[in-house]
Amino acid sequence: MDPSVPALLIKVGHYPLHHGAVGVVRTLGRLGVPVHVIAEGRLTSAALSRHRSGRTVWPTTGAEPAERLVRGLREIASSLSGRAVAVATDDEAAILLAEHADALSEHLILPPVPRDLPRLLASKHEMFRLCRRYDIPAPESRLVTSRDQIDEIVREFVFPVVIKNSEPWVRLAAPAVNRSTVVGTPEELRELATGWPAAPYALVQEYLPRPESTDWIAHVCCDGQGDVVAAFTGVKVRSWPPHVGVTTYAYSVDNPELAALTARLCKESGYSGIADLDWRLDHRDGRYKLLDFNPRVGAQFRLFETEAGIDVVRAHYLTLTGQAVPPGRQVEGRRIIVENLDVPARIAYRREAVREYRIPEGGRREFAWLAADDPLPGLVTAVRSARPMMRRVVTRILGGRSQHG
Template sequence: MDPSVPVLLVKVGYYPLHHGSVGAVRTLGRLGVPVHVIAEGRFTSAAVSRHRAGRIVWPTTGAEPAEHLVQELRRIASSLPRRAVAVATDDEAAILLAEHAETLSEHLLLPPVPRDLPRLLASKHDMFQLCRRYGIPAPESRLVASRDQIDEIVREFAFPVVLKNSEPWVRLAAPAVSRSTVVSTPQELYELAAGWPDAPYVLVQEYLPRSESTDWIAHVCCDAQGDIVVGFTGVKVRSWPPHVGVTTYAYSVSNPELAALTARLCKESGYSGIADLDWRLDHRDGRYKLLDFNPRVGAQFRLFETDAEIDVVRAHYLTFTGQAVPAGRQVEGRRIIVENLDVPARIAYRNGAAREHHIPPGGKREFAWLAADDPLPGLVTAARSARPIARRVVARLFGGRPQGM
């Protein structure tokens, strides 16, 4: 491959520990691609990787006006030696790149995704509407735009239900629901809603019982026509926070049915670029139901690779620099472990009901942070995450934290 075209990792918001960014730097940097990292500071996980070619310190919150973000991003991109392939590492960045592609494409190579599609896919409510349009199974959902709708929700939904922030890409100062929350009874819902603003924009979603379902993930890279260049499927075993957070342990296994369902959604919607999808297999009716569509690189993308050593980031780079993507099959049984988060996740899952997982043999273990040829991201992560993780583990185990922590 020709590695001469640079890459710019584009982020919006504050998350200094992000193993997806580290994975992107490593997978391209090891091939000689010059990867330039936008970072909150000099000592963030991706910024200290030995495989990065450049580091641009640009702290943002995600609340800045789009015009300001576009202006600064143009300035950053124009400072690179040549037009660069953009890789979005969060939903906000993916939305910004798509909605301002005409302005940014002078300095960045961007997938020709429809302008409004990333915003629609990142929104829980709009994604549900798209699923209905294209006949994709998804949990029944309803947007609560006013507290007056609570009576209607209680009449029409079976409890428990799940509450989610409808627009998770917006880093709101005080969202009505900060993360996915299971509500067991109508009375509990009424009590929570009493503290919501008049227009809460909370998504109420059908609850899929964990004891009767399995979490799956799909990662794809689509070309300009919406066809999948490479696609992967795997099983999510653990996450942090438990059941609702980022994947901490997963393994790869081919699933032709899920791959076909993912490919149909991408093709019919016209999606182009990298995507990370969360699915849940409902064993009660045997259907895969879409929970999330992240229109950007997933944090755990290094779980997946073909036998030609192609992952979604390498495929994206080759596709949008006009190079051929080597043919290959998904490697079965690869596992990813997010070291700092899987420790508390193991503790949390130890006491819950566990579904038997049959991991195909022979797969390699991929660590999110540890790498013999790139030790600094792991050291930075260990230093920055030790105390917060300890606080959260103690809080979950004992309902509080001891003095001095």
């Protein structure tokens, strides 16, 4: 491949310890691509990678006015040597790039995704509506924009239910919940709703019981026609926080049915670029149901690779620079471990029976942070995450003891 075109790692949320960003820098930098990093500070994980070619310290939260963010991105991108391939690592960045492509494409190479599509897909409510339009299975969902709707929700849904912030931008300014939350009874929902803002933009979603379901993930890269040029599927075993957070342990399993379902959604919606989808196989009816569509690179994307050494970020780079993506099958049995997060996740899951598929043989372990040729990101992450992670573990252990007497 020709690695001469630079790449710009773009995130506008505040995530100083982001293993997905480190993965992007490593996977492109190891091929000789000049990777420039936008970071919250000089000591963030991606900024310290030896594989990055440059860095710009630009602390943002994602809540800034779009005009300010676009102006800052233009200034950063214009300082690079030629137009750069843009790689978004959070929803806010993906939405910003799509909605302001006209202003940014002078300096950035962007996928030709429809302007409004990333915002629709990142919205839990709008994603559900798109699933209904394209006949994609998804848990039944309802948008709540007023506390007055609670009685209707109680009548319509069987409890427990899941409560989510419907829009990624609202979760920053006025979140209804800190993260996806399982609510067991109507009384718990009413109590939770008392703390909501007047217009909460919360999503009430059908609960799919964990003992009767399996979590799957799909990562894809699509070209300008919405056709998949790289597709991967795998099983999510653990996450942190448990069941609602980032993947901490997963393994790759080829799943043609799920890959075809993912490809159909991308094609019919006209999606272009990298995407990370969370699915849940409901064993009660045998259907894969879409929980989340993230219109950007997923943090655990290095779990997946083809026999030709292609992951979704490399496929994205090749596609946007007009180079062919080498054909190759998904490598079976690869595993990813997010070292700092999987320790508390193991503790949290220790009482649960997790339904697992047989891990195919031949795959290697991929660590999110540890790398012999790039040690600094892992060292900094270990130091910065040790104390807060220990607090979370102790809190969860003590909380579990109190619940069990």
